[in-house]
Amino acid sequence: MDASEEPLPPVIYTMENKPIVTCAGDQNLFTSVYPTLSQQLPREPMEWRRSYGRAPKMIHLESNFVQFKEELLPKEGNKALLTFPFLHIYWTECCDTEVYKATVKDDLTKWQNVLKAHSSVDWLIVIVENDAKKKNKTNILPRTSIVDKIRNDFCNKQSDRCVVLSDPLKDSSRTQESWNAFLTKLRTLLLMSFTKNLGKFEDDMRTLREKRTEPGWSFCEYFMVQEELAFVFEMLQQFEDALVQYDELDALFSQYVVNFGAGDGANWLTFFCQPVKSWNGLILRKPIDMEKRESIQRREATLLDLRSYLFSRQCTLLLFLQRPWEVAQRALELLHNCVQELKLLEVSVPPGALDCWVFLSCLEVLQRIEGCCDRAQIDSNIAHTVGLWSYATEKLKSLGYLCGLVSEKGPNSEDLNRTVDLLAGLGAERPETANTAQSPYKKLKEALSSVEAFEKHYLDLSHATIEMYTSIGRIRSAKFVGKDLAEFYMRKKAPQKAEIYLQGALKNYLAEGWALPITHTRKQLAECQKHLGQIENYLQTSSLLASDHHLTEEERKHFCQEILDFASQPSDSPGHKIVLPMHSFAQLRDLHFDPSNAVVHVGGVLCVEITMYSQMPVPVHVEQIVVNVHFSIEKNSYRKTAEWLTKHKTSNGIINFPPETAPFPVSQNSLPALELYEMFERSPSDNSLNTTGIICRNVHMLLRRQESSSSLEMPSGVALEEGAHVLRCSHVTLEPGANQITFRTQAKEPGTYTLRQLCASVGSVWFVLPHIYPIVQYDVYSQEPQLHVEPLADSLLAGIPQRVKFTVTTGHYTIKNGDSLQLSNAEAMLILCQAESRAVVYSNTREQSSEAALRIQSSDKVTSISLPVAPAYHVIEFELEVLSLPSAPALGGESDMLGMAEPHRKHKDKQRTGRCMVTTDHKVSIDCPWSIYSTVIALTFSVPFRTTHSLLSSGTRKYVQVCVQNLSELDFQLSDSYLVDTGDSTDLQLVPLNTQSQQPIYSKQSVFFVWELKWTEEPPPSLHCRFSVGFSPASEEQLSISLKPYTYEFKVENFFTLYNVKAEIFPPSGMEYCRTGSLCSLEVLITRLSDLLEVDKDEALTESDEHFSTKLMYEVVDNSSNWAVCGKSCGVISMPVAARATHRVHMEVMPLFAGYLPLPDVRLFKYLPHHSAHSSQLDADSWIENDSLSVDKHGDDQPDSSSLKSRGSVHSACSSEHKGLPMPRLQALPAGQVFNSSSGTQVLVIPSQDDHVLEVSVT
Amino acid sequence: MESQCDYSMYFPAVPLPPRAELAGDPGRYRALPRRNHLYLGETVRFLLVLRCRGGAGSGTGGGPGLGSRGAWAELATALAALASVSAGGGMPGGGGAGDQDSEPPGGGDPGGGGLFRGCSPLLTHGPGPATSGGATTLPVEEPIVSTDEVIFPLTVSLDRLPPGTPKAKIVVTVWKREIEAPEVRDQGYLRLLQTRSPGETFRGEQSAFKAQVSTLLTLLPPPVLRCRQFTVAGKHLTVLKVLNSSSQEEISIWDIRILPNFNASYLPVMPDGSVLLVDNVCHQSGEVSMGSFCRLPGTSGCFPCPLNALEEHNFLFQLRGGEQPPPGAKEGLEVPLIAVVQWSTPKLPFTQSIYTHYRLPSVRLDRPCFVMTASCKSPVRTYERFTVTYTLLNNLQDFLAVRLVWTPEHAQAGKQLCEEERRAMQAALDSVVCHTPLNNLGFSRKGSALTFSVAFQALRTGLFELSQHMKLKLQFTASVSHPPPEARPLSRKSSPSSPAVRDLVERHQASLGRSQSFSHQQPSRSHLMRSGSVMERRAITPPVASPVGRPLYLPPDKAVLSLDKIAKRECKVLVVEPVK
Known part of the structure; x- marks a missing residue:
């Protein structure tokens, strides 16, 4: 649309044609206005509304004004549009009626009749008014009358078909106005005509197209029709629409070809199947290749002709549309398409002819594009053109091969003949290019002229293509061209040049994981390496190819045989090894240890069974398979113990190796996803945003250098380890597929053995697996002999025989005849010898190997247990019975000596955790034959009983109660209970009140024993007692040994009753019963029962006049809130220390509930004065020397104020930090010293009537 | 000048000797027993002794200020002292007005500690206005001046200190009494301050003798x-x-x-x-x-x-x-x-x-309007018939009918009791037989008292409650002037014979003679609960709904009895073995 306004590149050939407008009438008049008209018409664009919903377009109209002739009018059936007159204009400047009537009217009538005869309705009458002329004529009619007359005469109902142009040659505003109106009219009418006529044409064209299935329909005919439309659009500068027409034709034709391939042949298509005789390529340097067009019109065009013409038209239009890159893209499609279409249509093509055509076409397109673009544009659009370059290179290569230009010897005569034939098909060079030095024609001719010229052109093209591909990042394509180059060089017997390209391509394919190209390139590379004599590389490539499943069995066998052949060659330098990586040869699948825990003791045999999956297509005899083992002495000696190792190894012992993924390393898309984060950096001062950005957290992962794939191919990376420790297996034939190979070794030094490398040798070729991963280790241990002693039950009970299990782990020591364990006897623990004890010997794997009787000899100090003979790394087990003394430990006097009972309480606070049994540790020293040191074993025995005692009083009579609680799970039988006074008070008598001599004590239950204390004289201040009771398990039959009784020692102090407290409650006077809510009186009688005793001598005791008295505090407490106590509920009394001294306290109590109420408790305390030592200074009446005074003087500006302040204790801290003063202390009297004679008594309280109305609630 | 004096405070533990004695024998105060602690709230008398250092008596070696006997004597007679007290030695230990709930520290209450609540002291003061008039104005005594000492008998009251104050800081300010300058006397300080620069006015004051002496003494808290x-x-x-x-x-x-x-x-x-x-x-x-x-x-x-x-x-x-x-x-x-x-x-x-x-x-204090009390002779013997007299004091409203129903089985209904409690309750129920479980007492007018006797028999010994299970059923007229608000739209919508209207009518009838029953209500006396005794079990019984049927709607608040106006007092009977 805007094409006319934009300066087109000069090489673009514009369409010469313009829509035709005829002019009739006054030719001179027209000639005079023509310059203005042709200049003004295209100036303003007009909107062209399109049919069929096509978008409206703005269009600049131009016209070719020709003189009206009847011949110009199209005859019936003429479809030409280019020459179609779209508008007919009649020009007149008649202003005289007479003249009009005389000539003009007739002329007009004739003109109109001609138009009518051709049914042309697009016409216009222009009346030009000229003032100058008017002036000359005096008798002229008013202008309007002429116009009216003409309108009346000719413009039947179409008055707008007659326009007036006033003074067209003047430069006045009226003229301008008149011109504008006229031009608008003209444009409108033109567009109307276009719309109408083009619409009609299109309809006709469609009709024609719909007839395409009819026999006799000709594509070429239709082609011409639609091209006519395209031309018109081109003429109207609607290049897009024009291109659409060609594209439709292209698509229609392609569809026919495809249908033909599918068996649906059209008759007209057969013509296009004629053999190709000319292959001179596309011609793009002319806007219209009239030669080809005519051949189409004549229906003589070949397929290549049609395609060439069609594409040249498309190319021209695309260049008009400034889309040169689309040209390149379409060209590549076209070229490939044509080749395919020729095949589809089974057109016979001489060999090489298409290659020539394609080559020439590629270069033509490239040159055409280069001709209309500058260098920079081309360089930045390589991506569009490189395909053509590559195609041209490919075609030149095949031409070279065809013409024998790619061989060592050069072309033979047959090749030369072929060359001549090909050149003949090119015909003569076109005149357009004849003068250019680098025309495609010349290039091809030169390239085919000699080997050297071909090589030059081919290499030029190849390198350029590779360079272009590389520059736009199409590495794979570049490598592909490189591979062709390599092939070329191989043909030229220059393998050293070829290798670079092959390696490059292979590296690329490996990195990206293209399996088939890898195989193919490797095959090429193998050949190259063979030629170059790179033996190791060749062998490795061969091994890779031999294991490559993309190859045929035969090929694989061939490469395998290559290796075997080489291996079987007698090496010129013996000992020379060729080391190759293992993975292509065979793969390690899994590994299995026997014993499965991979732990073996020194001297033991270890089997390692590996599964190797041979990749070779044939069985391969391997001289030896070696596993290099790295030995390390385990520093952590604890690991050496069999137990640890057994525990910490995998149980099944099978280690699976992941299948090799070497050929396909990590591809691009398996990289981790980008981890992007926003980042804000703020100014530390005012927190304003300084910078912001995005950071990638895993840059290190993404930008990691891709592992060089060459290392996968290069054997240089494989180093053969030489180690002292190897596992070896000789003369193995590896069948294709899985093979089991077993290594056998005897463990020597203890430590950890790590399998490092796996090597398989075939002659002088060594296949090496450099690292075995995951890490495979086996451990060899040497174990010291060990003795374990553990109880069979959860805990050992003291006092009754208990079974203890001895476990001897022999380790590296062999138990000889006569070896024995020497147990030093503990005093408090007996080892009971039983004749029938047997020891069992187990192997290292817990299989019983033998059994023998145990001989035990016991002397005073030592018990000797002779061990059965057992080899190294075996286990001996036997059981013994032990007996610990049952007594609860005496408090204090603990001993750390060996063999002595070592009592301790597991919990200090025994009362709180009463469920816990007291335990005793017995340490036994055992001398073992394998060591000069003694082993000390500690056995913990739990005392099954817990014993508590309590002192009970009844007035002055005293009773001792012992409670034995069975904490164990067993039931026992108790017998023969005794309580003896271990002190030396002869006066004291313990009278048992227990009736039964034998008593069962069940698990978790208690039994009580009571004795009465009796004395005649003054009772001792304290009492040391020992309680003992025999016991035996209730369930078992008679035991062979006599068991020691259980003893319990305790001490009772201050047990003599000093005070008797008696409380009584009396109902109010005159009442029979106490009543709720009424005050009753409470009398408390405190009576001293003895004279001064030793226990009375404490701080509270005062002496005056030989009379002693002590201070007591009583407290009346009603814990269950039955009573409200009134009066002095807590008071101090001074109690004379004399027998029968009585103190009486009176209070009032109010019962709060009815029923039989227990009396409130009366408690008695010793009332001790406060610690005078601490409080002497604070004593109320003591003299205080150091009155703390602080002196302040008002007015700090006094010169001597500082000295004043420094004097004395200014602001001295008060000495007493605590609040208040120390108070007397209360000390509870021991339970035995106070007897509450009224405890347990109850008072009957009867309810009172409750008839109150007022309710009082406390808030 | 001040620095040339030694200051001592004496807190005598006995009444001070007469003034004449002290004046005659100035050293006597030293022999007095002294105190080292004070009680919060007491009034303390003590002596401040100012002694001139550097041998004022010698009259030769004195410093420039108090160098001569004459200068000392002049100063001594002109000195005055005033004592004040403030809390010292850290924060008050506890017992400020803020922490009234905290248990007083120390002296772990032996026995029944949980029953008693600590009471924090609020205020402590000495003899109130009633005991000794003018306690607030402590007597100011003239100092006793001797040759080298001045003794100030001082008094301070410790009743302004906050409770829990651990230390009292007693501060004595000693200054020289000066005759007021004539211009101050004439014009007053205000005028002087207005007319002169302050420095000029107070320059003379600065050089005057002025000292402050303080001491800290332990304060003992009240009981x-x-x-x-x-x-x-x-x-x-x-x-x-x-x-x-x-x-x-x-x-x-x-x-x-x-x-x-x-x-x-x-x-x-x-x-x-x-x-x-x-x-x-x-x-x-x-x-x-x-x-x-x-x-x-x-x-x-x-x-x-x-x-x-x-x-x-x-x-x-x-x-x-x-x-x-x-x-x-x-x-x-x-x-x-x-x-x-x-x-x-x-x-x-x-x-x-x-x-x-x-x-x-x-x-x-709460005063329920309807109280049921019961009384009976106690103790009674097993198998012996005894009567319980129930008294109903009605100050609440008129009731159409009052019934007493002995419903022991209701006591444990709907309550989660532990096994022991349940057994004890069952035993108690089985033990007491009511001879007339249903008693109609007739109507009760507001302001009247009804008395009714019910006969019981106890089958075993123990303590039994006879009020809790005696259910009180009160029938009263609910106000019909306020029909239920939700009923009105119902009646308008429905035809006369519709079930909704019938329902409404029934409801009206039901509301005409509604009755409610009340169980024994237990005052909240958690601090009086006994534990571990089966002699008495208390069960708090919620009010049980009328057996006639639940009301179909919740009547307006005015029509219902507020249950907290009704109370039952417990009645217990002790049953003892018959005399053999």
């Missing part, structure tokens, strides 16, 4: 008071326990009282002098008057009551309230209470006694 309030047999009782927990000396309790605290719940005085009241508190004498709490007389209640260190004394008070409310009394108001303890120790040389005020828990 600890705890209280326990409970209701037994219809009497509201309060036990006050006075504990001497901080004084080694024997203290004497002279009097103890419980008074309503009409000063409580006043907010602090506003800047304009007005005082705001907190609403729900009684500020009038109302039902609880100054004499409402009577100390129960008893042998143990004679004053003075001595308390040695750590001794406790319990005092029992009973709230005496008239059964009839005084005219215009408001019910349901909280009455804040205080306890006033008047006490002394023999070591208070100048103070007769100290009054300490304690905050007691408030009480709330």
Whole structure:
């Protein structure tokens, strides 16, 4: 649309044609206005509304004004549009009626009749008014009358078909106005005509197209029709629409070809199947290749002709549309398409002819594009053109091969003949290019002229293509061209040049994981390496190819045989090894240890069974398979113990190796996803945003250098380890597929053995697996002999025989005849010898190997247990019975000596955790034959009983109660209970009140024993007692040994009753019963029962006049809130220390509930004065020397104020930090010293009537 | 000048010797026993002794200021001293007005600690205005001037210190009395300040003798008071326990009282002098008057009551309230209470006694309008027939009919009781047989009292409650002037024969003679609950709905009886074995 306004590149050939407008009438008049008209018409664009919903377009109209002739009018059936007159204009400047009537009217009538005869309705009458002329004529009619007359005469109902142009040659505003109106009219009418006529044409064209299935329909005919439309659009500068027409034709034709391939042949298509005789390529340097067009019109065009013409038209239009890159893209499609279409249509093509055509076409397109673009544009659009370059290179290569230009010897005569034939098909060079030095024609001719010229052109093209591909990042394509180059060089017997390209391509394919190209390139590379004599590389490539499943069995066998052949060659330098990586040869699948825990003791045999999956297509005899083992002495000696190792190894012992993924390393898309984060950096001062950005957290992962794939191919990376420790297996034939190979070794030094490398040798070729991963280790241990002693039950009970299990782990020591364990006897623990004890010997794997009787000899100090003979790394087990003394430990006097009972309480606070049994540790020293040191074993025995005692009083009579609680799970039988006074008070008598001599004590239950204390004289201040009771398990039959009784020692102090407290409650006077809510009186009688005793001598005791008295505090407490106590509920009394001294306290109590109420408790305390030592200074009446005074003087500006302040204790801290003063202390009297004679008594309280109305609630 | 004097304070533990004696023998004060602690609330007399250093008596080696005997003598006669006291030594330990709920520290209440509540002291003061007139104006004595000493007998009252103050800081300011300058006398300071520069006016003052002496002394708190309030047999009782927990000396309790605290719940005085009241508190004498709490007389209640260190004394008070409310009394108001303890120790040389005020828990008085009481002879013997007399005091409204229904089985319905409780209750129910379980008492007019006797028989011994299970059924006329609001649209919509209208009519009929029954209502006396005894079980029974049928709608508030106006008093009977 805007094409006319934009300066087109000069090489673009514009369409010469313009829509035709005829002019009739006054030719001179027209000639005079023509310059203005042709200049003004295209100036303003007009909107062209399109049919069929096509978008409206703005269009600049131009016209070719020709003189009206009847011949110009199209005859019936003429479809030409280019020459179609779209508008007919009649020009007149008649202003005289007479003249009009005389000539003009007739002329007009004739003109109109001609138009009518051709049914042309697009016409216009222009009346030009000229003032100058008017002036000359005096008798002229008013202008309007002429116009009216003409309108009346000719413009039947179409008055707008007659326009007036006033003074067209003047430069006045009226003229301008008149011109504008006229031009608008003209444009409108033109567009109307276009719309109408083009619409009609299109309809006709469609009709024609719909007839395409009819026999006799000709594509070429239709082609011409639609091209006519395209031309018109081109003429109207609607290049897009024009291109659409060609594209439709292209698509229609392609569809026919495809249908033909599918068996649906059209008759007209057969013509296009004629053999190709000319292959001179596309011609793009002319806007219209009239030669080809005519051949189409004549229906003589070949397929290549049609395609060439069609594409040249498309190319021209695309260049008009400034889309040169689309040209390149379409060209590549076209070229490939044509080749395919020729095949589809089974057109016979001489060999090489298409290659020539394609080559020439590629270069033509490239040159055409280069001709209309500058260098920079081309360089930045390589991506569009490189395909053509590559195609041209490919075609030149095949031409070279065809013409024998790619061989060592050069072309033979047959090749030369072929060359001549090909050149003949090119015909003569076109005149357009004849003068250019680098025309495609010349290039091809030169390239085919000699080997050297071909090589030059081919290499030029190849390198350029590779360079272009590389520059736009199409590495794979570049490598592909490189591979062709390599092939070329191989043909030229220059393998050293070829290798670079092959390696490059292979590296690329490996990195990206293209399996088939890898195989193919490797095959090429193998050949190259063979030629170059790179033996190791060749062998490795061969091994890779031999294991490559993309190859045929035969090929694989061939490469395998290559290796075997080489291996079987007698090496010129013996000992020379060729080391190759293992993975292509065979793969390690899994590994299995026997014993499965991979732990073996020194001297033991270890089997390692590996599964190797041979990749070779044939069985391969391997001289030896070696596993290099790295030995390390385990520093952590604890690991050496069999137990640890057994525990910490995998149980099944099978280690699976992941299948090799070497050929396909990590591809691009398996990289981790980008981890992007926003980042804000703020100014530390005012927190304003300084910078912001995005950071990638895993840059290190993404930008990691891709592992060089060459290392996968290069054997240089494989180093053969030489180690002292190897596992070896000789003369193995590896069948294709899985093979089991077993290594056998005897463990020597203890430590950890790590399998490092796996090597398989075939002659002088060594296949090496450099690292075995995951890490495979086996451990060899040497174990010291060990003795374990553990109880069979959860805990050992003291006092009754208990079974203890001895476990001897022999380790590296062999138990000889006569070896024995020497147990030093503990005093408090007996080892009971039983004749029938047997020891069992187990192997290292817990299989019983033998059994023998145990001989035990016991002397005073030592018990000797002779061990059965057992080899190294075996286990001996036997059981013994032990007996610990049952007594609860005496408090204090603990001993750390060996063999002595070592009592301790597991919990200090025994009362709180009463469920816990007291335990005793017995340490036994055992001398073992394998060591000069003694082993000390500690056995913990739990005392099954817990014993508590309590002192009970009844007035002055005293009773001792012992409670034995069975904490164990067993039931026992108790017998023969005794309580003896271990002190030396002869006066004291313990009278048992227990009736039964034998008593069962069940698990978790208690039994009580009571004795009465009796004395005649003054009772001792304290009492040391020992309680003992025999016991035996209730369930078992008679035991062979006599068991020691259980003893319990305790001490009772201050047990003599000093005070008797008696409380009584009396109902109010005159009442029979106490009543709720009424005050009753409470009398408390405190009576001293003895004279001064030793226990009375404490701080509270005062002496005056030989009379002693002590201070007591009583407290009346009603814990269950039955009573409200009134009066002095807590008071101090001074109690004379004399027998029968009585103190009486009176209070009032109010019962709060009815029923039989227990009396409130009366408690008695010793009332001790406060610690005078601490409080002497604070004593109320003591003299205080150091009155703390602080002196302040008002007015700090006094010169001597500082000295004043420094004097004395200014602001001295008060000495007493605590609040208040120390108070007397209360000390509870021991339970035995106070007897509450009224405890347990109850008072009957009867309810009172409750008839109150007022309710009082406390808030 | 000030720095040339030594200052000593003497706090004598005995009454001061006569002034003449001190003047005659100036050193005598040193021989007086001294005190090192004071009681909050007492009035302290003490001596400040100012001694001229550097041998004022020698008259030769004196400094420039007090160098000569003449200068000293002149100064000594011109000196004056004034004592003041402030809280010192850290914050008051506890017992400020803010933390009234905190238990007084120390002296873990031995026995029944949970029953008694601590009462924080509010205020402590010395002899009130009644005992010694003009306590606020402490006497100012003239100093005793001797050759090298000046003795100031000073007095300070410790009753302004906040309760819980651990230390008292006693400050004495000594200054030289000067004759006022003539221009001050003539014109006054205000005028002088207006006309002259201040420096000129006070320059003379700066050089005058002025010193401030202070000392810190331990303050002993008043006795600890705890209280326990409970209701037994219809009497509201309060036990006050006075504990001497901080004084080694024997203290004497002279009097103890419980008074309503009409000063409580006043907010602090506003800047304009007005005082705001907190609403729900009684500020009038109302039902609880100054004499409402009577100390129960008893042998143990004679004053003075001595308390040695750590001794406790319990005092029992009973709230005496008239059964009839005084005219215009408001019910349901909280009455804040205080306890006033008047006490002394023999070591208070100048103070007769100290009054300490304690905050007691408030009480709330309610007077139900309908009360059922029951009485019976107790104890009774098993199998013996006994009668229980139920008395119904109705001040609530007229009732069409009153019925008493013995429904022991309802007591445990719908309650989650533990197994032991359930068994005990069942045993109690099985043990008492009511001879006439259903009793019709007829109508009851407001203001009347009904008395009815019901015969019972007990089958086993124990203590049984006979009021709780005696259900009270009251039939009364509900007001029909306010039909249920939701009924009106119903009737308008429906035809006369529609079920909705029938329903409405039935409802009307039902509301004509509604009855409600009331179970024994237990006053909330959680502090009086016994634990661990099966002799008595209390069950709080919620009001049980009418057996006639639940009302179909919730009637307006006016028509229903407010249940808190109805109360039942418990009646217990003790059943004992028959005499063999």
